[in-house]
Amino acid sequence: MRVAVTGAGGRLGTSLLAALAAAKFVAEVLAWDLPDHDLDDPASAEGLVARHRPDVVIHAGAWTDVDGCARDEGLAMRRNGTAVGEMAEACVRHGARLIAVSTNEVFDGARTDGRPYAPNDEPNPVNAYGRAKLAGERMARVAFGPVPHLAIVRTAWLFGAPGVDFPMKILARARSLPDGDALKLVADEFGNPTYAPDLASALVDLADLAGRPAAAAAAAAAPHGRGFDGIHHIVNSGMASRAEFARETLRLAGLSVPTQDVPAATWTRASTPPARAVLAPTPLPNGELLRAWQAALAVYLATGSPNAEAQ
Numbered sequence: 001m002r003v004a005v006t007g008a009g010g011r012l013g014t015s016l017l018a019a020l021a022a023a024k025f026v027a028e029v030l031a032w033d034l035p036d037h038d039l040d041d042p043a044s045a046e047g048l049v050a051r052h053r054p055d056v057v058i059h060a061g062a063w064t065d066v067d068g069c070a071r072d073e074g075l076a077m078r079r080n081g082t083a084v085g086e087m088a089e090a091c092v093r094h095g096a097r098l099i100a101v102s103t104n105e106v107f108d109g110a111r112t113d114g115r116p117y118a119p120n121d122e123p124n125p126v127n128a129y130g131r132a133k134l135a136g137e138r139m140a141r142v143a144f145g146p147v148p149h150l151a152i153v154r155t156a157w158l159f160g161a162p163g164v165d166f167p168m169k170i171l172a173r174a175r176s177l178p179d180g181d182a183l184k185l186v187a188d189e190f191g192n193p194t195y196a197p198d199l200a201s202a203l204v205d206l207a208d209l210a211g212r213p214a215a216a217a218a219a220a221a222a223p224h225g226r227g228f229d230g231i232h233h234i235v236n237s238g239m240a241s242r243a244e245f246a247r248e249t250l251r252l253a254g255l256s257v258p259t260q261d262v263p264a265a266t267w268t269r270a271s272t273p274p275a276r277a278v279l280a281p282t283p284l285p286n287g288e289l290l291r292a293w294q295a296a297l298a299v300y301l302a303t304g305s306p307n308a309e310a311q
């Protein structure tokens with residue numbers, strides 16, 4: 001199979017390229033990013049899909065600067081909404097399957113019953129990034145219509161190289177904390193910390209299913225596994241507040257600094273994150289769930305070279 005990855009240089013894209021390079025069913029990996037793939041250019045997706053004819057496109061490219069999205073919602077809608085629709089239309093036109101990566105921020109996180117969000121729960125984004133990503137999901141669904149072969153994968157709170165992720169920010173702040181100060185940690189925002197390589201490996205398994213005829217794909221999926229089509233929630237198991245995520249990072253890194261829980265409202269930022277947009281994970285193609293986020297974080301901090309000293 002020929003598998004294309006958009007946002008190939010990003011956090012998820014980097015992990016996807018590594019996972020695809022090791023996958024036996026993949027004959028060729030097409031790594032698409034700026035300037036060849038441009039979310040601002042309405043002709044970009046069609047041009048690439050028509051020329052390279054991938055069997056599956058994993059659309060990880062996005063404008064992930066949530067505060068930037070809040071400041072320019074029109075551009076957010078262009079990059080995270082309309083461009084997804086254009087990629088979906090190109091895939092339908094040329095017979096490619098599409099995995100569109102979306103976010104927990106399609107939910108308002110205002111639920112008070114403590115339950116995590118399932119794929120069928122009603123989205124209600126509270127910020128520009130979430131509204132644009134939801135528009136992207138919907139445009140992709142309209143483009144595919146009754147045609148199967150669209151997987152929408154929502155995920156959350158990605159960590160992993162490259163770039164400065166949440167654990168790296170916490171380690172850098174802890175290491176530069178003035179004597180006598182406490183590290184302020186947001187205790188009332190919850191999500192699913194998710195290790196990009198774990199998500200990438202699950203997406204590669206989904207891409208593998210996409211390449212098989214329906215009967216073979218059903219047979220390949222374990223009894224409780226899922227097929228390719230539809231909405232998937234792929235996150236590491238468990239949930240955390242920002243403060244819990246930070247404390248586990250500090251513990252695993254062997255850093256002991258004073259901490260102080262604060263409400264999210266004390267951080268002034270352009271985008272308002274949903275308070276409790278925790279996803280209920282759906283089974284992977286093999287019927288299992290991703291490991292606990294704490295286990296993934298331990299592996300990352302031990303081997304993923306989060307070079308916080310350099311920050």
Ligand SMILES: NC(=O)c1ccc[n+]([C@@H]2O[C@H](COP(=O)([O-])OP(=O)(O)OC[C@H]3O[C@@H](n4cnc5c(N)ncnc54)[C@H](OP(=O)(O)O)[C@@H]3O)[C@@H](O)[C@H]2O)c1
Nearest residue numbers: 007009010011012038039061062064101103155156157158
């Ligand atoms: N990060 C998270 O916590 C998180 C949570 C939930 C869902 N997601 C979703 O997961 C996916 C992957 O996220 P990520 O963390 O890997 O994001 P990322 O590291 O910011 O990567 C995004 C990629 O998209 C590219 N891109 C940005 N603007 C573009 C444009 N105008 N045209 C073409 N490409 C452009 C970026 O290229 P440059 O680097 O050159 O700008 C980068 O390669 C996205 O769909 C995101 O919405 C992420």
